[in-house]
Amino acid sequence: MREAFHEQLDGVFDDLAGICRSVETAVRLATQALLSGDAAIAEQVISADADIDKAKEKIEDTCFQLLSLQQPVAGDLRVVVSALRMVTELERMGDLSVHVAKIARLRVPDIAVPEEVRPTLARMGEVAEDMVCRVEQIITTKDVEAAIELGRADEIMDGLRRQSFAELFADEWAHGVEAAVDIALLGRYYERIADHAVSVANRVVYVVTGDFPVDV
Amino acid sequence: MREAFHEQLDGVFDDLAGICRSVETAVRLATQALLSGDAAIAEQVISADADIDKAKEKIEDTCFQLLSLQQPVAGDLRVVVSALRMVTELERMGDLSVHVAKIARLRVPDIAVPEEVRPTLARMGEVAEDMVCRVEQIITTKDVEAAIELGRADEIMDGLRRQSFAELFADEWAHGVEAAVDIALLGRYYERIADHAVSVANRVVYVVTGDFPVDV
Numbered sequence: 001m002r003e004a005f006h007e008q009l010d011g012v013f014d015d016l017a018g019i020c021r022s023v024e025t026a027v028r029l030a031t032q033a034l035l036s037g038d039a040a041i042a043e044q045v046i047s048a049d050a051d052i053d054k055a056k057e058k059i060e061d062t063c064f065q066l067l068s069l070q071q072p073v074a075g076d077l078r079v080v081v082s083a084l085r086m087v088t089e090l091e092r093m094g095d096l097s098v099h100v101a102k103i104a105r106l107r108v109p110d111i112a113v114p115e116e117v118r119p120t121l122a123r124m125g126e127v128a129e130d131m132v133c134r135v136e137q138i139i140t141t142k143d144v145e146a147a148i149e150l151g152r153a154d155e156i157m158d159g160l161r162r163q164s165f166a167e168l169f170a171d172e173w174a175h176g177v178e179a180a181v182d183i184a185l186l187g188r189y190y191e192r193i194a195d196h197a198v199s200v201a202n203r204v205v206y207v208v209t210g211d212f213p214v215d216v
Numbered sequence: 217m218r219e220a221f222h223e224q225l226d227g228v229f230d231d232l233a234g235i236c237r238s239v240e241t242a243v244r245l246a247t248q249a250l251l252s253g254d255a256a257i258a259e260q261v262i263s264a265d266a267d268i269d270k271a272k273e274k275i276e277d278t279c280f281q282l283l284s285l286q287q288p289v290a291g292d293l294r295v296v297v298s299a300l301r302m303v304t305e306l307e308r309m310g311d312l313s314v315h316v317a318k319i320a321r322l323r324v325p326d327i328a329v330p331e332e333v334r335p336t337l338a339r340m341g342e343v344a345e346d347m348v349c350r351v352e353q354i355i356t357t358k359d360v361e362a363a364i365e366l367g368r369a370d371e372i373m374d375g376l377r378r379q380s381f382a383e384l385f386a387d388e389w390a391h392g393v394e395a396a397v398d399i400a401l402l403g404r405y406y407e408r409i410a411d412h413a414v415s416v417a418n419r420v421v422y423v424v425t426g427d428f429p430v431d432v
Contacts, residue, residue, distance in 0.1 A: 064293065071287040077280065081300065088301070169394050177396040178385050184397040188404060 005070045012062055012083050013139055019055045019090045020136035020200075022048070026097035027132055027193060031125030033104040034186070035118060037111040045101035052094040059087045075210065082203045086139075089196040093132065096189045096196075103182055112182045114175040120164045121183065124190040127157050131197040138201050142208050147201035151213070157194040161187045221286045228278055228299050229355055235271045235306045236352035236416075238264070242313035243348055243409060247341030249320040250402070251334060253327035261317035268310040275303045291426065298419045302355075305412040309348065312405045312412075319398055328398045330391040333383050337399065340376045340406040343369060347413040354420050363417035364429050373410040377403045 026045050033042035063084050066072065072080055103112050113121045131153050138147045164187045167173070168180045206212050242261050249258035279300050282288065288296055319328050329337045347369050354363045380403045383389070384396045422428050 064297070067283070067297075068289045068293055071289075073284045073287075077284055081280070081283070081297075084297065084300075085304070088304075165397070168397060173393055177389055177393060180393040181381075181384060181396055181400040184400055185404065188401065 005066065005072065005076065008062065008066055008070075009076075009079060009083075012059055012066070012080075015055065015059050015062070016083065016086055016090065017136050017139045019052060019059070019087065019094075020132060020139060022052050022055065023090055023093045023097065024129055024132040024136065026052070026094050027100075027125065027129045030097040030100040030104065031122070031129065033101050034112060034125070035122055037104065037108050039105055039108040042101040042105040042108070046098050046105070049094050049098050052091055056087050056091040060084065063087075078210075079207050082207050086200050086203050089200050093193050093196045096193050099189045100186060103186060107182070112179070113186070114179055117164060117167050117183055120160055120167060121186060121190075124157065124160050124164070124187065127153060127160065128190045128193045128197075131157075131194055135197045135200050138204050142204060144205050144208050147205045148213050150198055150201040154194050154198045157191055161191050221282065221288065221292065224278065224282055224286075225292075225295060225299075228275055228282070228296075231271065231275050231278070232299065232302055232306065233352050233355045235268060235275070235303065235310075236348060236355060238268050238271065239306055239309045239313065240345060240348040240352065242268070242310050243316075243341065243345045246313040246316035246320065247338070247345065249317050250328060250341070251338055253320065253324050255321055255324040258317040258321040258324070262314050262321070265310050265314050268307055272303050272307040276300060279303075294426075295423050298423050302416050302419050305416050309409050309412045312409050315405045316402060319402060323398070328395070329402070330395055333380060333399055336376055336380045336383060337402060337406075340373065340380070340403065343373050343376065344406045344409045344413075347373075347410055351413050351416050354417050358420060358424050360421050360424050363421045366414055366417045367429070370410050370414045373407055377407050 026048060029041050030045045032038065033045065063080050066080050067077075070076075106112070111118075131150060134146060134150055134153070137143065138150070164183055168183060173180065202213055242264060245257050246261045248254065249261065279296050282296050283293075286292075322328070327334075347366060350362060350366055350369070353359065354366070380399055384399060389396065418429055
C-alpha cells in the first residue's frame, strides 16, 4: 500500500515536471511572438494553454485519489497538498504567458515593444524562461540548494522591471501612452511568472525538508 | 467523530468569512487612500495585511488537522481542499489591496489618479468592495444563486477596465506616461480582486453542489 502510494506520488511529480516544460515553451514562444510581432506564434501559445489546463486536471484527479484512497498523514499529506498548490501555480504561469501572447497579437502587424526597450523585455523573457526551466530541474531532482538559489534570479527580474519603468518614464520616451501601458503590464506578467516560479521552488524545499526557506 | 468533523468544518467557514471581512476593509481603505492621497490610511492597509496572513495560517493549520486526524473522503475531502484554496485566494486579494495602497503611498502628497479618471477608479473600488462583501455573505449562507449572480458583477468590472483604457488612450490625455501606467496597473489589481472573488464564490457552489458553475 505505502509503496503504491509513493509510486503514484512520483508519477505526480513527473507530471508536474511535464507541465513545467509546457510552461517553459509557452513563455519562450510568447516572448518570441512579442518581440517579432508574429501572430501565428502568439496563436500557438494561446491555443496550447488548453493542454496545460488538461494536464492540471489530471494531476488534481490523481492527488484526490491519493488523498481519498491512501489517506496519507503527516509528511505524506503535506506533500500531496503541496503538489495541488504547485499545479495551480504552474497553470497560472501558463495563463500569464497567454496574457503576453495576447498583447503581442493585439498589436500585429506592429510590434508592441518599441525598439529601445526591446532588450529589457527580451531579458525579462529570458530570465522568466530560465527560471521555469530551473523549476523543472528542481522538481525532477528535488535539489534544495538550486531552489534557494532561484530567489536570486527573481531579484534580477525585479531589477529589470525597475529598469523598464526608468525607460518608460524618461524624458526621451516618444512612444506615447499605449505602448507604455503595454510594457508596464508585460513587466507585471513576467514578474508574476517569476514570483510563481520561486513559490513552486519553495514548495519543493518544503516537500524535501518540511520547512519553507526563510523570508518566504 | 463525524459530528466533531462537521463542527470544525463550520468553524473553518466562519474563519473564511472573517478573512473576507478583513479583505473588504482592505479594499475599501486602499481605494480611500488612493482617491484622497492619504498616506496614513495607505499605511494602515499595508500593516493590517500581516493579520490576514496570520488568519490564513490558522485556517490552513485547521484544514491540515482535519485531513490528518479525520481522514475525510469523497465530498468531505473536497470541501476541505476547497477551503484551502479559498483561503489562498482571499489572502491574495489582501495582497492586491496592498498593491493599490502602495501606489497611493508612492504618489503622496499628490493623488495618483488624475481627476477625470477618478470616477472610473472610484467605481472599480466600489465594485471590488461590493463583490468581496457578497462573497462573505455567500460563504456564510452558502447561497448558490448569489454565487452564480456574482459573475455578472465581474462583467461590470471588465467594462470599467475597458473604460479606463479608453480614457488613458484618448487624445485629451494630458497627464503623461507615469499616471497612465499607475492607472493601468491599478485597473489590473482591481480586476484580479474581482476574478478571485468570482473564483471563491464558484468554490462555494462546488462545496454545496459538487459541480462548478458552467463556463468556469
